[in-house]
Amino acid sequence: MLCTGKFRLSPIAFLLICGFVSASPELAGPFDSPERLIQWHKITLTLEGPQASENGTPNPFTDYRMYVVFKHEKSGLKYRVPGYFAADGDSANSSAQNGNKWCAHLCPDKHGKWTYEISFRKGKNAAVSEKLEAGKPLAPYHGISGRFKVVPSDKSGRDFRGKGRLEYVGKTFLKFAGSGEYFIKQGTDAPENFLAYEDFDGNFKTDGRKDHLVKSWSAHAKDWDSGDPYWQDKKGTEIIGAINYLAGEGLNAFSFIPMNIKGDDRNVFPYTDYNERFRMDCSKLAQWEIVFEYADKKGMFLHFKTQETENELLLDGGDLGKQRKLYYRELIARFSHHLAINWNLGEEVNNASTSQKKSWAEYFFQNDPYHHHIVIHNMGNPHHDLMGEGSRLTGMSVQTNKPDFRNVYPRVKSYIQKAKKAGKVWAVACDEPGDAQHALRPDNDAGNSHDDARRNAIWGTFMAGGWGNEWYFGYKHAHSDLTCEDFRSRDAFWNCCRIALDFFKGENRSGRMALPVENMQCREDLVSKPNRCLYGKDNEGRNCLVVQALTEKEFAVKAPSEKLYKAGWLNSKTGEWKILSDIEKHKGGMLKFKSPWGIDGILLLYDWSRRFPQKE
Known part of the structure; x- marks a missing residue:
């Protein structure tokens, strides 16, 4: 069981999704809402499979091989996910070394209807074999299939x-x-x-x-x-x-x-x-x-x-x-x-x-x-x-x-x-x-x-x-x-x-949008030495330059032509900002700057608020 405060969230609060009696897999959602199957959240399929032990024979880690193929019905997206021996299915709490629970985890990209089909094979070293047909299918587990539905993610903020x-x-x-x-x-x-x-x-x-x-x-x-x-x-x-x-x-x-x-x-x-x-x-x-x-x-x-x-x-x-x-x-x-x-x-x-x-x-x-x-x-x-x-x-x-x-x-x-x-x-x-x-x-x-x-x-x-x-x-x-x-x-x-x-x-009171880091690269040719420059364009074609000042003297930046550069200095030590006057209708060429914080200054030239209003 996963424990939260005084309340215990039991992994046996599963959604039954298959009609088999002897080996009925079950699905559970994440630790903080196990009764729900949610997009981008862990879903655990638990199968009541063969009884085994960590130190037993057959070796449950090498001599059984479980895979589950999960498929999103609408898109056809498919994952072949390896399964594993999970002792009693609650060993984090029980410290169990034996049991009949076998698990596989899906983290679904898409909401909607999904299917699953289990492959369960037994054979010496089947789990580490490169052959798809290693070992022999183990009844009644091999071939079990079913369906389930995933709802859209409801998370925001830091939560991945x-x-x-x-x-x-x-x-x-x-x-x-x-x-x-x-x-x-x-x-x-x-x-x-x-x-x-x-x-x-x-x-x-x-x-x-x-x-x-x-x-x-x-x-x-x-x-x-x-x-x-x-x-x-x-x-x-x-x-x-x-x-x-x-x-x-x-x-x-x-x-x-x-x-x-x-x-x-x-x-x-x-x-x-x-x-x-x-x-x-x-x-x-x-x-x-x-x-x-x-x-x-x-x-x-x-x-x-x-x-x-x-x-x-x-x-x-x-x-x-x-x-x-x-x-x-x-x-x-x-x-x-x-x-x-x-x-x-x-x-x-x-x-x-x-x-x-x-x-x-x-x-x-x-x-x-x-x-x-x-x-x-x-x-x-x-x-x-x-x-x-x-x-x-x-x-x-x-x-x-x-x-x-x-x-x-x-x-x-x-x-x-x-x-x-x-x-x-x-x-x-x-x-x-x-x-x-x-x-x-x-x-x-x-x-x-x-x-x-x-x-x-x-x-x-x-x-x-x-x-x-x-x-x-x-x-x-x-x-x-x-x-x-x-x-x-x-x-x-x-x-x-x-x-x-x-x-x-861009997470600060200035209301700046995120910088297009995915399109930016080191461009030492755009700034006088010993300073450093990172340059690229966003997806709308606007130029973005970041300059690290490594001198207390005035230096030049070779900025490409741009309708509008907003300009500002960040103090990399304190987080303080000093916003400069906008640079409008720049035709390309050298711009002169001097860091207000010496070698702690980071210069940003970018029309950062075009799509995002100023925050209070």
């Missing part, structure tokens, strides 16, 4: 369930399929062991492997609100509170490594045991899902860093064998329905071959029904071998190595330009700016890191054409990448992130 699935659309920014808006990211990269949480089931807390790094997240207990989810006897409130805090600060992303065996932390893995590779911990994964589903509601992008450098060759020696296929399949089956995610092939991948990396990406492309964003994280290896027209990757997750963040801009710019030249546009984010030792330091030990991070990383990324950042916490400081349990340790810096988001999204 009112925006739709975040998709790669061949541009440098990702786009929500429902609202049509482009996503601009600011979130946390650290701690990488976000999921090393004491309230999750599993023996990782007492197995003698880095147990001191297990988190309580107690600093965020006060951020949990009545009505928020939990499991069992009020477990999970602290990690849910951490998400509330991040969302309340205006951030919209966090990342984690779901398998860090042999890595820096060693407390996070989907398996029943540290040394296991073929059996999953159903209750722990169900508890993860409660956290992730709540993140959708709070408008938080989920960055799945599927492995790290220490274990990139752990599964099948890096090949796409049975271990790796099962790991990927379970991630996809249990979590791919979430609306805003990316699959990161690995943090600091350095030793895998080109063919191995391509096989990982190919598996996600072929088996993720929703085709989420696929990236990889650089260290010594820049992964230029994965660029090209036929690449399954859709972007890059960039790491840098300078404490003052000065190489963020050139590195992000380089990846964007090289990918485009190779034949496929990549959406590039800088998800570990700074260096390993320092990077974004705590408020009480910030030094120059907050100013450097703001100027060189936030604005360096955006001015290079990147779609955002996730922030790493250096290991030489308190609340580090492994030890952080309090996101308030960087509370002062989150204001700078929010100011940047508001600038591009």
Whole structure:
């Protein structure tokens, strides 16, 4: 059961949709309204299938293979969604290891009538076979079909369930399929062991492997609100509170490594045991899902860093064998329905071959029904071998190595330009700016890191054409990448992130419309050095220029001809605006400006209010 305050929302409050008695599947809606099937909300199909156990024979994770084909009747849109063994169907609360519940999740793009048909096969290693007919059909489950109806989404604001699935659309920014808006990211990269949480089931807390790094997240207990989810006897409130805090600060992303065996932390893995590779911990994964589903509601992008450098060759020696296929399949089956995610092939991948990396990406492309964003994280290896027209990757997750963040801009710019030249546009984010030792330091030990991070990383990324950042916490400081349990340790810096988001999204009292980031690119030729310029046109053909002032002196901007430029300066540190006089009937050529805030000034030239009236 998913718990909200004093009220429990039971997953057995399902809508019965099939006439079979012996194996009747049921459908349930999201955790906060399970009785309703809603567009862009999780729908769970639960089948009473064969009795099984996490440690039983046949192995329920490898020797049974469940798929559900969901089809929207009017449009013909179809998804082939992998299913998974879910123990008793309520293992997040019961900690059950056995049962007869098998689940598949749909997040429907469209409202209206849908159909489903179940494929259920049994055979040795059927789940990790590439053959469609692997194993044998298992009666009476195989072939069960039915219909259901989905109502339109009723969500708005931050809730991703009112925006739709975040998709790669061949541009440098990702786009929500429902609202049509482009996503601009600011979130946390650290701690990488976000999921090393004491309230999750599993023996990782007492197995003698880095147990001191297990988190309580107690600093965020006060951020949990009545009505928020939990499991069992009020477990999970602290990690849910951490998400509330991040969302309340205006951030919209966090990342984690779901398998860090042999890595820096060693407390996070989907398996029943540290040394296991073929059996999953159903209750722990169900508890993860409660956290992730709540993140959708709070408008938080989920960055799945599927492995790290220490274990990139752990599964099948890096090949796409049975271990790796099962790991990927379970991630996809249990979590791919979430609306805003990316699959990161690995943090600091350095030793895998080109063919191995391509096989990982190919598996996600072929088996993720929703085709989420696929990236990889650089260290010594820049992964230029994965660029090209036929690449399954859709972007890059960039790491840098300078404490003052000065190489963020050139590195992000380089990846964007090289990918485009190779034949496929990549959406590039800088998800570990700074260096390993320092990077974004705590408020009480910030030094120059907050100013450097703001100027060189936030604005360096955006001015290079990147779609955002996730922030790493250096290991030489308190609340580090492994030890952080309090996101308030960087509370002062989150204001700078929010100011940047508001600038591009147009969410401020000026009434500005969102900038056409999807059409903008780095244009150093339009501004005198050392300043930076981002330029593009909106869908109505109006020019938009953003200039980052990196000098206190007057400088020139080569602005294309335009009927009207509204002009204004943003203080990137305080959020203060200084609106200038309109520039009318500009015939093209140089315009002179001087930042009122020196190197903290961001200049905007754009007819930003043409379609949107001034707000009070």
